[in-house]
Amino acid sequence: MTQIKQLAPQDDFVGFYLLRELAIKQTNGTPQKDYFDIVLGDSSGQLSAKFWDVTTTDKETFFPMALVKVQGTAHTYREKLQIKVSKMRLVIESDGVALTDFIRSAPIRPVDLIHTIKMVMASITDQEISTIVSFCVGKVEEKLMHYPAAKTHHHAYFAGLAYHMVRMLEIGEFLCKQRPFLNPDLMKAGIILHDIAKPEEMISQLGIVSEYSVHGKLIGHISMASNWITEAAIRSDIDLGSEKVLALQHLVLSHHNLGEWGSPVQPQTAEAVALHHIDAMDAKLQMVEDALDTTPETEEWTPFIRGLENKAVYRLKI
Numbered sequence: 617m618t619q620i621k622q623l624a625p626q627d628d629f630v631g632f633y634l635l636r637e638l639a640i641k642q643t644n645g646t647p648q649k650d651y652f653d654i655v656l657g658d659s660s661g662q663l664s665a666k667f668w669d670v671t672t673t674d675k676e677t678f679f680p681m682a683l684v685k686v687q688g689t690a691h692t693y694r695e696k697l698q699i700k701v702s703k704m705r706l707v708i709e710s711d712g713v714a715l716t717d718f719i720r721s722a723p724i725r726p727v728d729l730i731h732t733i734k735m736v737m738a739s740i741t742d743q744e745i746s747t748i749v750s751f752c753v754g755k756v757e758e759k760l761m762h763y764p765a766a767k768t769h770h771h772a773y774f775a776g777l778a779y780h781m782v783r784m785l786e787i788g789e790f791l792c793k794q795r796p797f798l799n800p801d802l803m804k805a806g807i808i809l810h811d812i813a814k815p816e817e818m819i820s821q822l823g824i825v826s827e828y829s830v831h832g833k834l835i836g837h838i839s840m841a842s843n844w845i846t847e848a849a850i851r852s853d854i855d856l857g858s859e860k861v862l863a864l865q866h867l868v869l870s871h872h873n874l875g876e877w878g879s880p881v882q883p884q885t886a887e888a889v890a891l892h893h894i895d896a897m898d899a900k901l902q903m904v905e906d907a908l909d910t911t912p913e914t915e916e917w918t919p920f921i922r923g924l925e926n927k928a929v930y931r932l933k934i
Contacts, residue, residue, distance in 0.1 A: 618631045619658055619661075620656065620658050620662060620663055620910070621909075623690040623697065623699075624690060624912060624914060625691055625697065627689065627690040628689050629686075629689075630686070631685070631686060632683060632685050632717075633656040633658050633683070633684055633686055633718065634657045634658060634684075634719075635656065635681065635682045635683075635684055636654075636656065636657040636662055636680070637654060638679065638680045640652060640653075640670070640675060650669075651666060651667060651669065652665075652666065652667035654701075656699060657718060658717075658718045659720055662910075663697060663698065664696070664699070665701050666700055666701065668701075677706065681715075681821060681822075681826075683706070683718065684704050684707060685705050685706075685707060686699075686701055687701070687702050687704070689702065696920075697919075719774050719823055719824075720773035721774035721775060722776055722779035724775075726761045726778060727761070729778035729781075730757075730760060732785070733760070733781055736785050736804050736808070737749055737753065737804075740805060742801045744854050744860050745801050745805050745860055747848065747854065748805070748845055748848040748849060748852070748854070748860075748861070748864060749808055752812050753808065753812060755816075755844060756813070759815035760777060760815065761775065762820075762822065763775070763777045763815045763818070763823070764777060764823045764824070765777040765780040765814060766814075767825040768922075769899065769903065769922065769923045770899040770900075771899070771902055774822055774823030777814055780811065780902070781808060781811070784807045784894050784895060784898050785804065785807050787898065788803045788807050788890070788891075791803070791894070795890070798886055798887055798890055799886075799887055806864070806867035806868070806871070806888070806891045807894065807895075809868055810841070810871045811841075812837075812841050812844070813837035813838075813840035813841040813844065816832065816840055817836060818832055836878065838871070842868050845868065846861070846865070849861050866881065866883075866884065867888050867891055870882055870883040871883070871892050903921050903923045903924060904918075904921070907919065907921050907929055908929065911931070913931075915931070916930060917931070918931070
């Protein structure tokens with residue numbers, strides 16, 4: 617059976633895949649015909665696919681997150697690899713495959729990631745900052761075991777959010793040693809809190825985001841996390857006017873840097889400047905790593921990476 621990463625243009629193949637996304641669309645011709653616009657995935661990556669001339673039975677049979685056996689052909693469309701599905705059926709028990717075989721996951725066990733995050737939380741020396749962080753993490757602690765950090769851009773897989781946090785905490789620890797003017801407690805808190813509301817922003821199953829929640833669409837994770845900081849302070853009798861609360865809110869509200877990226881304010885404290893660049897560096901390097909990991913080794917260039925201004929990455933032969 618062929619993995620997504622192994623596919624090259626003009627390959628005819630048969631394999632088992634996860635229907636990550638499925639939409640019924642219509643052709644432009646006359647008469648119009650229904651077809652499936654789908655995304656097939658496995659543990660090695662994902663590709664867009666088309667299944668033409670679908671029947672009423674097909675529309676009642678196939679659904680997102682279903683496991684399917686596919687016969688198809690890989691081809692290039694607008695400089696991107698795509699799949700034309702010729703045959704598709706649902707997986708049956710005798711196929712011997714399971715859903716977890718097709719899920720991309722963080723390279724570190726979720727339980728170990730959560731342990732690391734909790735160890736860092738325990739090392740925060742300021743009691744009020746520690747209390748606020750613990751309150752916010754408590755809202756989503758169970759979901760941290762499996763939630764991705766995003767739908768598509770970066771760390772978009774099982775336990776991706778916790779993995780993103782841990783990688784950022786490692787960078788933050790180094791920077792605090794290199795730049796002693798940075799407040800370690802604020803850096804740790806900002807990294808843990810900056811995306812803490814992502815699990816309430818997105819609807820996810822097994823690390824795959826199917827939709828954004830109503831709160832996610834109307835409020836967003838940045839504003840939600842800032843509100844949680846306020847709620848934590850009120851519940852713990854911490855002065856809402858204190859610079860600690862202000863600093864934590866600013867870290868969360870400014871970490872995307874620009875309004876068009878979702879931040880209502882730009883970073884204006886030392887820790888906020890550091891947090892934004894730590895976040896951006898980890899996210900962008902993960903985009904590069906994921907693109908290289910999911911691109912066949914025979915390909916010199918990765919697909920265009922949206923988060924890198926739509927640039928492709930060249931695989932050096934050194």
